[in-house]
Amino acid sequence: MDPTPAVHTTKALHNASIFASLGLNTQLFVFQLINFLVISAIIWWLILKPLNKKLEERKQLIDESVDNAKEIETNLWESEQKFQEHLDQAKVEANKIIAKATKEAGAMENKIKDEAKTEIEYLITQAKKHIEDERKAMEIGVQKKAGKLVVAAVEKLISKKMDDKKDTVYISKVLSDLSK
């Protein structure tokens, strides 16, 4: 059986009084709803969104910096590797150059020594020749001097001035005496 309109009215009033006793009121509800939406908009647009955006930007910047740092580290490592390779290569080349220079220096030393030796030998030969010439010249001089001395001495002994004619006669006489 359906309840009468009077019962409906009583129930509606009872419900309304419950809501009213709790303080529920349509106008106040709408006011508070608007207030809450406005505050939410303020918090989001003025506080949370800019802060979150900045946090994201900073995070992105940090991520990029970390990536860049890693890239730089890798590049540095590669550069060090290349530097080491170049250094090693330079060392090898330097060693080659040093070896070549040493070899060339040795050859040059030998060449200079040989040249010096040849020069010295030449000088010695020249000096010997010079000495020999001087000796020969001296011998000739001595022979001449000795001849002159002998002549002078013979002249003294025979007390005659000797000339080529007399000398020839005298020699022939001496030879005939000797043959006797």
Add this chain to the structure above:
Amino acid sequence: MTLKIPPLPAEVLFHILGFSITNTIINTWIAMVIFLCLGIAIKRHISMKPGKLQNASEFFLEQILGYFDQVTGNREKTIRFLPIVGSIFFFVLLSNWLGIIPGTGNLTYHHEFVLRSANSDLNLTLAMALVSVILSHVYAFMSIGVFTHLGKFVQIKKVFLSLKKGPIAVISAIVEFFVGLLEIISEVAKVISLSLRLFGNVFAGEVLMMVLSSLIALLVPTPFMLLELFVGIIQAAVFAMLTLVYMSTAVEIPHGSRKH
């Protein structure tokens, strides 16, 4: 000395153009002004090298984002729900704390308290609960589609499909259909529980503080004020976390609708 217990409805202080302005609305406006000033200050001076205010704000934001991540499972979802959940958390926290600043229970206008914690007004808590539950459905509509989401509540399709599978499947589908109807009731229950929990806790705190201050005004209320500070954080976290849970659950695709 008379002991004045605050009534359940917020006290009307005056009228503007015929509209009643209550002490809880005044408190809400104060919170609004504080957030506005804070927001302008932050937005004006925000930079990559944060100042003290920005640093502190970023610290709090990072902290709550960490907690929200534990519920949502990833930062992307957290950021998606942050506009409403973050706003709820900070607003509830500030309005709760505003209710215990000295003077809230003393200043009167026409024998009514000028300030009263905003969340001790059921109109506000109900408005917030409604917004959070409605927005959870809006997010769900945008994420998984209108029909998929509505299918969680009205599972009539399964009933028709089960007709070909035999009596057991039909019974199972009918049970699921009624479970779907229960889900509709649970959505209403979410609004009621969210709004009444916050309202009840904050209003109880108001009454407690009022009674204690009326009995022994010196030093005795201090530990309870500290307790109210703690309750303010807890209630803000509970409201925000529950909203987040509702939203996270709402945007998940129901098992039967998954494509394999």
